[in-house]
Amino acid sequence: MKALIKEFTKGIIRENPTFVLVLGLCPTLAVSVTVANGIGMGIAATFVLLGSSVIVSLVKDFIPGRIRIPCYIVIIATFVTIAEMSMKAYSPVLDRALGIYVPLIVVNCIVLGRAEAFACKNSMASSFFDGLGMGLGFTLALILISGIREFLGSGQLLGHTLIKGFEPIFVFGMPSGALLVIGLLLGFFNFLKNRKR
């Protein structure tokens, strides 16, 4: 049980997919304009990660080594299709906001990376907790980045204006703002890590 909890918590800070492994930057850069988008993307990615990790760890003994990547892609694509269709059905606004980036979860490096680096070598239970932790870490990173960007770029948080008279810094709503925020956060986390040593 202790080992499982460790698999779960490592994804949140110690091996955070965005800030430590630096995976999945494409959706992170693209959808982190508002917190709502960030949460939606995080949940969709977590769902896909969870499902694909579990299935990959279950069928790992039946997949020939040579064609494992195509097999992973088929498994991942199944879950992405489920996620996309549910999003279209229950939250069309979010689906329109995220656009092409939901289908693109298929090629998200976090999902593929965890299947290749973890799920194909470990048991179902530890893969489940690994996927959950990684998904949660990704979601938290997205919330942090999109929170900073939404607040600075439009003066709002989850659609509510926080400070009256605050003049939004447009650049943070643009792609350059995403790169800036991610770069500065990466630097900041590395700075904290080096200082602890």
Add this chain to the structure above:
Amino acid sequence: MRDNLIVSGSPHIHKKASISRIMWTVVLSTIPAGIAGVIIFGWDALWIILVATIAAVSTEWAFESITRHKVTILDGSAVITGILLAYNLPPGVPLWLPAVGAVFSIIVGKAVFGGLGQNIFNPALVGRVFLMASWPKYMTTFPKPFNYDAVTSATPLAMLKEGKIPGHIPYLDLFLGNRGGCIGEVCILALLIGAAILLIKGYITWHIPLTYIFTTALLTYIFGAKQLFQGDWLFHILSGGLILGAFFMATDYVATPLTPKGQVIFGIGCGLITAVIRLWGGYPEGVSYAILMMNAATPFIDRYTRNRIYGT
């Protein structure tokens, strides 16, 4: 620059040039343009310069204290960043704008790369472009010169972009600064005085400024009008931030090539991009973007213009 690096046999003469001496001389050489800006646009301009400078210096101090680096605010480089940023702002902006810009200049433009000597872009221009992208409304509203109320006027280059030919502005007015524009860029006379100080002292060389201005003039002369070779090149030299950019920002030591050959390429590249943006681009003025783009190309230029090692 190159000659200073050749070490010959003794005896050696000690030259008093150091980072702080050069930086404070640059600060001195920008003062005439600042005085001219204050005369032309009133006390608002002075407050903007002071706010930007104080914000830049205190940000540098705060960042270096927090990250436990050596505090280097006395070398004057943060002061010059603040001053140059303020010179690139319109005189009517609210006072928080230069402060935010200076903080961004120092942190994102310089400190995150490792401080002075490590930055890949000119910090003051990083701040200006950030402000331009974030608050375009303030950054493109220019008060009328010698009119201390809030009357605005377009800059000569903006008029040109809108299709109004600013033929009624005499060259002498452009030269002395009687036009809309940023605080430090309008008075060409004062800028040239400062540039002369730097050139005489040997702190900058002619390579970048001259090739930069010449390329811009040539291209605007050839392509500036409806017919070829009819362009008003003198107007293009005297308006906008070309002189300020060419002498004070394109000559930044850190972010420009080391060899004279590289500096000539740098200057020509800046002139090319400036002329292209002015004549065909979406913005009326392209000096800051031109210099930043060439800053990004600097390591590349340096690699291909490396001096031959003696004896090989």
